[in-house]
Amino acid sequence: MVESVVTIRSAGHSYDGRHWQFRDLDLDMKRGDILAILGPNGRGKSTLLRAMAHLLKLNSGMIDVLHTVGFVPQDFAGSFPYSVLDIVLMGRARHVPIFRNPTKTDTAIAMDALVATGMERYAEQSFNALSGGEKQLVLIARALAGENAILLLDEPASALDLKNQDNILGLMRDLASAKHLALAFTTHQPNHALAVADHVLLMLDETRTILGPVDEVMTDQNLEALYGIPVRSLKFQEGNVERIAIVPIFRDRSASAISTEKTVK
Amino acid sequence: MSENAIQSARRSAGIVLVILACILLLVAVASLGIGRFDIPIGRVVEILLDPLIPATTPISAVEQNVIFTVRLPRILLAMFAGSGLALAGAALQGVFRNPLVGPQIMGVSSGAAFGGTLAILLSLPRAGLLGTSFVFGLFALILVYGLNSLVARRNILALVLAGVVISGFFGALVSLVQYLADTEDKLPTMVFWLLGSFATANHEKIVLIGPPVLIAGGLLLALRWRINLLSVGDEDARALGVQVERLRWLILTLVACIVAAQVAVSGIIGWVGLVVPHIARMLIGPDHRVMMPASVLIGGLYLIIIDDVARTLTGTEIPLGILTALIGTPVFAILLRHSQAGGGSRG
Numbered sequence: 001m002v003e004s005v006v007t008i009r010s011a012g013h014s015y016d017g018r019h020w021q022f023r024d025l026d027l028d029m030k031r032g033d034i035l036a037i038l039g040p041n042g043r044g045k046s047t048l049l050r051a052m053a054h055l056l057k058l059n060s061g062m063i064d065v066l067h068t069v070g071f072v073p074q075d076f077a078g079s080f081p082y083s084v085l086d087i088v089l090m091g092r093a094r095h096v097p098i099f100r101n102p103t104k105t106d107t108a109i110a111m112d113a114l115v116a117t118g119m120e121r122y123a124e125q126s127f128n129a130l131s132g133g134e135k136q137l138v139l140i141a142r143a144l145a146g147e148n149a150i151l152l153l154d155e156p157a158s159a160l161d162l163k164n165q166d167n168i169l170g171l172m173r174d175l176a177s178a179k180h181l182a183l184a185f186t187t188h189q190p191n192h193a194l195a196v197a198d199h200v201l202l203m204l205d206e207t208r209t210i211l212g213p214v215d216e217v218m219t220d221q222n223l224e225a226l227y228g229i230p231v232r233s234l235k236f237q238e239g240n241v242e243r244i245a246i247v248p249i250f251r252d253r254s255a256s257a258i259s260t261e262k263t264v265k
Numbered sequence: 266m267s268e269n270a271i272q273s274a275r276r277s278a279g280i281v282l283v284i285l286a287c288i289l290l291l292v293a294v295a296s297l298g299i300g301r302f303d304i305p306i307g308r309v310v311e312i313l314l315d316p317l318i319p320a321t322t323p324i325s326a327v328e329q330n331v332i333f334t335v336r337l338p339r340i341l342l343a344m345f346a347g348s349g350l351a352l353a354g355a356a357l358q359g360v361f362r363n364p365l366v367g368p369q370i371m372g373v374s375s376g377a378a379f380g381g382t383l384a385i386l387l388s389l390p391r392a393g394l395l396g397t398s399f400v401f402g403l404f405a406l407i408l409v410y411g412l413n414s415l416v417a418r419r420n421i422l423a424l425v426l427a428g429v430v431i432s433g434f435f436g437a438l439v440s441l442v443q444y445l446a447d448t449e450d451k452l453p454t455m456v457f458w459l460l461g462s463f464a465t466a467n468h469e470k471i472v473l474i475g476p477p478v479l480i481a482g483g484l485l486l487a488l489r490w491r492i493n494l495l496s497v498g499d500e501d502a503r504a505l506g507v508q509v510e511r512l513r514w515l516i517l518t519l520v521a522c523i524v525a526a527q528v529a530v531s532g533i534i535g536w537v538g539l540v541v542p543h544i545a546r547m548l549i550g551p552d553h554r555v556m557m558p559a560s561v562l563i564g565g566l567y568l569i570i571i572d573d574v575a576r577t578l579t580g581t582e583i584p585l586g587i588l589t590a591l592i593g594t595p596v597f598a599i600l601l602r603h604s605q606a607g608g609g610s611r612g
Binding site: 050053054055068069071073076077078079080081082083086087090091093094096098099100101102124142146 | 274359362363364484487488489490491493494496497498500501502503504505506507512546550551552554
């Protein structure tokens with residue numbers, strides 16, 4: 001039995017005390033394990049992730065974290081054009097005494113983190129000049145430089161093209177297996193959960209949740225309840241491996257064409 | 266490749282700092298010779314080194330007096346004030362994630378000015394003036410921060426506007442104090458104090474500005490990497506393990522110490538704290554680890570040169586606050602245009 005590095009018991013959060021984003025939530029995270037958090041906009045995915053990173057206080061229950069947490073934000077708008085290495089070095093904040101600068105060792109660790117994400121070539125470039133996918137990789141490197149055992153990623157692949165989505169997801173898989181980190185990420189893409197997650201948390205309406213292994217939770221029925229539109233799982237052979245893709249059934253094109261025509265007139 | 270690239274990048278930043286330090290030293294020594302009683306730079310060096318290596322021609326009492334009693338305190342004062350203000354500005358710009366803030370925009374100077382004029386009105390001794398300047402400089406900063414959190418915490422425009430509001434408020438209080446002051450004696454003292462000058466520099470003033478600038482400045486420099494961390498935003502910094510509120514207040518207090526001490530000894534000297542960090546950023550990049558030391562050097566250099574202009578350009582001295590604004594505003598406009606045109610890769 002592997003020890004939990006994150007233990008959440010009957011956790012609840014509400015901004016106004018009446019509408020709860022989640023309530024009575026129990027959750028465990030283990031090293032080497034990836035948790036995907038799925039839910040519609042405004043359901044509290046990011047809130048939960050922030051509570052796990054101690055950026056928000058719970059209104060009820062507790063979150064016990066056994067190790068330092070690396071938090072990878074979805075977006076990062078720095079006001080000064082720091083170099084990529086300067087940004088990654090910031091991940092060392094917990095390891096550098098308050099009145100000191102990072103040492104050579106800290107710089108070496110930051111470089112290692114850049115190597116691990118394949119971004120070492122960009123070390124001296126301005127962070128602001130990078131593409132969205134590259135920025136995401138650098139922010140992951142920053143979390144790695146902190147030598148955290150837990151990595152929380154807020155929609156890490158949402159704003160990226162397909163190739164970059166694959167890069168980020170592959171890196172997450174590597175970090176969980178090779179570096180033995182505990183990962184949790186929020187996403188709007190059920191296919192991302194299928195691709196990398198071991199466990200999935202669905203945040204349904206009225207603070208109901210479904211938590212379990214990915215193949216048990218990701219059923220058409222659950223996802224339809226989650227998003228409120230029809231969803232189909234398509235099974236197909238890719239090489240010798242059976243793959244599953246989750247396809248949302250969007251409104252029919254002709255139906256929507258008529259409705260926009262009407263609104264135009 | 267990267268290891269080498271980083272090494273060379275760091276070395277080039279180091280070289281820029283060493284060059285700046287040499288220029289500062291050279292200008293400071295040359296400035297000792299500049300003035301109504303001209304002394305060539307070679308002779309200045311001879312006089313300075315006299316205690317170690319006796320000069321070939323004996324040093325006259327006039328030379329001794331001009332250099333050690335008149336000009337040295339003045340140049341030291343200009344250097345302390347310039348370095349302190351530039352460092353304070355660089356720290357504030359980092360903490361507020363906004364390259365447009367400076368000690369003056371944030372209302373610290375106005376608050377300190379009110380404290381100083383109040384001290385003159387109440388006939389407090391010079392130590393009292395330093396004290397009231399300090400307290401009101403800090404108080405102004407607290408008001409700006411409070412007002413900004415009240416209006417819109419994440420809005421940079423709201424922050425600058427909060428600074429304008431608090432500056433205006435203390436500006437009105439300064440006017441009120443001037444209105445209440447007697448016109449024969451206290452009002453002229455206030456007006457000349459506010460215009461800013463190093464003309465009355467003496468050893469006492471060096472003792473007043475030296476320790477706050479050296480101690481608070483030293484601590485700010487020690488915190489320069491932490492200012493990098495604060496400059497990426499509160500939530501991000503918190504996620505990285507930084508205790509944002511405590512660190513921010515520590516830095517703001519140190520900044521207020523420097524600005525209040527500077528205003529107390531030499532009045533309001535605007536634009537240095539805003540312009541110099543921009544020059545430093547263009548020269549050496551945005552990383553506060555090198556940008557803040559560069560600001561210290563450039564700030565001292567900048568005010569020594571401006572003070573040279575102030576005391577040599579015309580027969581009567583031009584108040585410093587007027588010159589820094591006259592020179593600072595066009596310089597800032599040019600810098601702003603440069604940084605915008607440069608696509609923002611640097612500063």
